[in-house]
Amino acid sequence: MSKGSKDRAVKARQIVAEQKARERRRTVTLWTSVAVVLVLFVAGLIGYTKLSGQDDTTAAATAPASAVDDGTAFAVGSGPVTVDIYEDFMCPACGSFEETTGPTLKQLATDGKITLRFHPVAILDRFSNGTAYSTRAAAASAAAAEAGKFVEFHDALYANRPAENTDGLTDAAMLELAAGIGLTSETFTDAVNGGTYKAWAAQATEKFAAKGYTGTPTIVVGGEKLTGPNDTVPDTALVTETIGKAAG
Amino acid sequence: METARQSRMAVAWPWIGTAARVGLAAVWLVAGSLKVGDLAASARAVHAYDLMSYDTAKVVGAVQPFLEIALGLLLLIGLSTRLTAAISAVLMTVFIAGIAQAWARGLRIDCGCFSTGGQLAEGVGTAYGIDILRDLAFLALSGFLVRWPRTRFSVDGVLLGDR
Numbered sequence: 176m177s178k179g180s181k182d183r184a185v186k187a188r189q190i191v192a193e194q195k196a197r198e199r200r201r202t203v204t205l206w207t208s209v210a211v212v213l214v215l216f217v218a219g220l221i222g223y224t225k226l227s228g229q230d231d232t233t234a235a236a237t238a239p240a241s242a243v244d245d246g247t248a249f250a251v252g253s254g255p256v257t258v259d260i261y262e263d264f265m266c267p268a269c270g271s272f273e274e275t276t277g278p279t280l281k282q283l284a285t286d287g288k289i290t291l292r293f294h295p296v297a298i299l300d301r302f303s304n305g306t307a308y309s310t311r312a313a314a315a316s317a318a319a320a321e322a323g324k325f326v327e328f329h330d331a332l333y334a335n336r337p338a339e340n341t342d343g344l345t346d347a348a349m350l351e352l353a354a355g356i357g358l359t360s361e362t363f364t365d366a367v368n369g370g371t372y373k374a375w376a377a378q379a380t381e382k383f384a385a386k387g388y389t390g391t392p393t394i395v396v397g398g399e400k401l402t403g404p405n406d407t408v409p410d411t412a413l414v415t416e417t418i419g420k421a422a423g
Numbered sequence: 424m425e426t427a428r429q430s431r432m433a434v435a436w437p438w439i440g441t442a443a444r445v446g447l448a449a450v451w452l453v454a455g456s457l458k459v460g461d462l463a464a465s466a467r468a469v470h471a472y473d474l475m476s477y478d479t480a481k482v483v484g485a486v487q488p489f490l491e492i493a494l495g496l497l498l499l500i501g502l503s504t505r506l507t508a509a510i511s512a513v514l515m516t517v518f519i520a521g522i523a524q525a526w527a528r529g530l531r532i533d534c535g536c537f538s539t540g541g542q543l544a545e546g547v548g549t550a551y552g553i554d555i556l557r558d559l560a561f562l563a564l565s566g567f568l569v570r571w572p573r574t575r576f577s578v579d580g581v582l583l584g585d586r
Contacts, residue, residue, distance in 0.1 A: 199583070204505075207579065218489040218490050226481060298467060300461060
């Protein structure tokens with residue numbers, strides 16, 4: 176064999192090897208891509224399935240019998256203007272709203288000027304070190320409502336509002352607060368310990384989000400969301416003024 | 424002829440890529456696992472961007488954490504790195520656009536990038552600039568891997584018969 180033909184043979188083998196390598200790369204790329212798409216599809220499907228399961232649980236939740244407004248709120252008074260307050264029991268801004276404006280609103284409800292509707296929601300579960308205080312507190316407040324002591328229990332929870340990023344009040348601590356306002360029935364205790372209204376709390380929170388509300392406290396007067404300047408929580412003066420206007 | 428500098432780069436390059444791949448995998452795994460435990464909160468975070476109906480946001484919020492974890496795992500093992508990096512880049516671009524529009528419209532939200540975000544409480548500042556810068560850095564990692572997808576310790580490498 177001459178040197179030239181040997182070179183040609185080597186070159187031919189090289190070309191074949193390169194072609195084979197290219198082919199292999201193409202096959203590998205194709206199948207790994209298919210695998211990736213499949214894995215991502217399955218992952219998405221898992222999420223979707225979880226969502227449907229969750230939807231079924233929240234849809235199946237039984238609303239407390241005393242709840243109004245599609246089973247999401249507890250009403251005080253029966254005045255002509257409806258004032259809705261959406262609150263999370265761990266939310267600091269809700270705590271300060273309750274402190275400053277809460278008494279005025281309760282007085283207006285007592286005077287028959289407004290219907291005050293408290294909507295407990297649980298959007299701050301992530302701030303209680305995994306104990307889901309927002310959900311537990313909202314559920315407990317529903318149990319208190321069933322015993323006819325919603326407002327008293329609500330006020331007690333805000334008076335003892337835990338800071339964000341703490342464990343929140345334990346169920347036992349909430350029962351103790353309840354005992355302080357004369358709420359000691361077995362039904363109530365069982366509902367708190369058994370988390371009877373937790374699914375309801377999730378459902379109420381979902382209805383809150385579906386209305387397009389994203390933060391707490393959300394104050395709604397006569398069906399209109401009320402905010403202070405620069406998207407802040409409205410102060411007492413603004414709230415009473417708006418109620419006055421709504422009453423006409 | 425390779426110069427000494429080029430050959431040094433040739434050795435270092437796949438290692439830089441490997442670091443980028445593992446780093447991006449960690450980003451997805453952390454982002455996904457922080458959201459996966461509370462899908463309702465994830466839905467609210469998506470909804471806070473005010474870009475879609477609540478029902479759509481619920482689906483996006485539920486699917487997203489699982490996609491993020493899956494992407495993280497795929498990048499970690501290095502399967503079809505170019506494709507997973509490209510998908511990462513697309514997602515990062517979408518996130519940046521979402522944060523930018525929230526910023527432009529003056530929405531006050533927590534981006535939810537590494538948490539189940541949502542509307543911010545009173546007096547808490549938004550951090551849109553930082554969030555966008557961080558996502559841009561992740562976008563750069565993804566871009567690097569799209570351009571140079573061959574990295575060490577990857578399934579791709581094993582399948583293609585790299586050393």
